[in-house]
Amino acid sequence: ETGVTQTPRHLVMGMTNKKSLKCEQHLGHNAMYWYKQSAKKPLELMFVYSLEERVENNSVPSRFSPECPNSSHLFLHLHTLQPEDSALYLCASSPQFVGTDTQYFGPGTRLTVL
Amino acid sequence: AQSVTQPDIHITVSEGASLELRCNYSYGATPYLFWYVQSPGQGLQLLLKYFSGDTLVQGIKGFEAEFKRSQSSFNLRKPSVHWSDAAEYFCAVGAPEYGNKLVFGAGTILRVKS
Numbered sequence: 001e002t003g004v005t006q007t008p009r010h011l012v013m014g015m016t017n018k019k020s021l022k023c024e025q026h027l028g029h030n031a032m033y034w035y036k037q038s039a040k041k042p043l044e045l046m047f048v049y050s051l052e053e054r055v056e057n058n059s060v061p062s063r064f065s066p067e068c069p070n071s072s073h074l075f076l077h078l079h080t081l082q083p084e085d086s087a088l089y090l091c092a093s094s095p096q097f098v099g100t101d102t103q104y105f106g107p108g109t110r111l112t113v114l
Numbered sequence: 115a116q117s118v119t120q121p122d123i124h125i126t127v128s129e130g131a132s133l134e135l136r137c138n139y140s141y142g143a144t145p146y147l148f149w150y151v152q153s154p155g156q157g158l159q160l161l162l163k164y165f166s167g168d169t170l171v172q173g174i175k176g177f178e179a180e181f182k183r184s185q186s187s188f189n190l191r192k193p194s195v196h197w198s199d200a201a202e203y204f205c206a207v208g209a210p211e212y213g214n215k216l217v218f219g220a221g222t223i224l225r226v227k228s
Contacts, residue, residue, distance in 0.1 A: 004157065042118070043204070043218040056215065090157055099146045099208035100165050103216070105157030 003027065004106035006091050012112045015081055021109045023074040023091030029104070031097035032074040034066060037088040037108070049074060050097035081113045116141050118207050120219035127195050128227050135190040135222050137205030146208040147188040148216065149179055153201045161203075164188065175199070200226045 004025045013019050025032065034046040048056035049068040063085075065077040074091055088108040094101040117140045127133050139145060146165050150158040162173025169181040179190045188205060205219040 040123075040220065042220045045215055048215070056213075092157075097214050099210060099214040099216070100163075102148075102160050102163065103158075105150075105159070107155065107157045 004091060004093055004104050006089075006106040006109050008109060009107065010110045010112075012114065013078070013081065014114050015083070017081075018077070018079040020078065021076040021089055021091075021111075023076075023106055025072055025074075025091075025093040025104070025106075027093055027095075027104060029093040029095050030071055031094045031101070032068060032071075033092040033094075033103065034074065034076055035090040035092065037090055039087075043090070046076075048097060055097060078111075081111075083113050086111055086113045116207065116209065116212055116217050118205055118217050118219040120203075120205055120222050122222045123220070124223045124225065126225040126227060129197050130194050133190075133192045133195045133199070133224070135203050135205075135224070137188045137190065137219060139186055139188070139205075139207045141186070141207060141209045141212075143209055143211060144183070146216075147179070147181060148206040148208075149173065149177070149188075149190045150204045150206060150218075151175075151201050152204065152221075158204060161190070195224075195226055197226045197228060200224055 007022045031050045036044045046060045047066045067075040090108045091106040092103040094103045119138045148163045149161040152158045161177050164171045202221045204221045206216040208216045
């Protein structure tokens, strides 16, 4: 399998549940990103990892907890979410964390919080 | 703060007609400029990017974009649209003085009528 994959593709959860989103990249990249895409709003950068270290946390609520165990895998752990957290969550990777590098996106996880 | 504006939320063009999608940005220096496309149920795919040099850049799928510093614009064009071009298009901008993060526009949804 090539590129950036995300699982699950769809997730429905209650506000008291705990779930995790998974992202895997097969491109040998050193930087990985989580974005939130809500209807009618620009993509919002949530977190950036470079060489497995978190280098950006864009004022994201603590109910979102990222984890990067190695350069190929990225997780987003979710707990006690709110209905307004319903969105498409996109993972991306790039060769390095530099502004000129192309980011390669996965297909996203469509999250619905009831 | 930096911002990216895509003035048109929706655009409808006839198949075979020409297309121009607008993007304006607010940055203090020469930015890094990207256009991405997102088909339904998919992640974002890079169409083209500009960092320096020739201000007219060619991308995939027959798209091109022109950087105009005096107008702070990076408009995307295609001379003849195909039905398969129906998708959402995002302009993204980065700049060295703002780290390595990209700021995305809100997107333009392109509809193609036959």
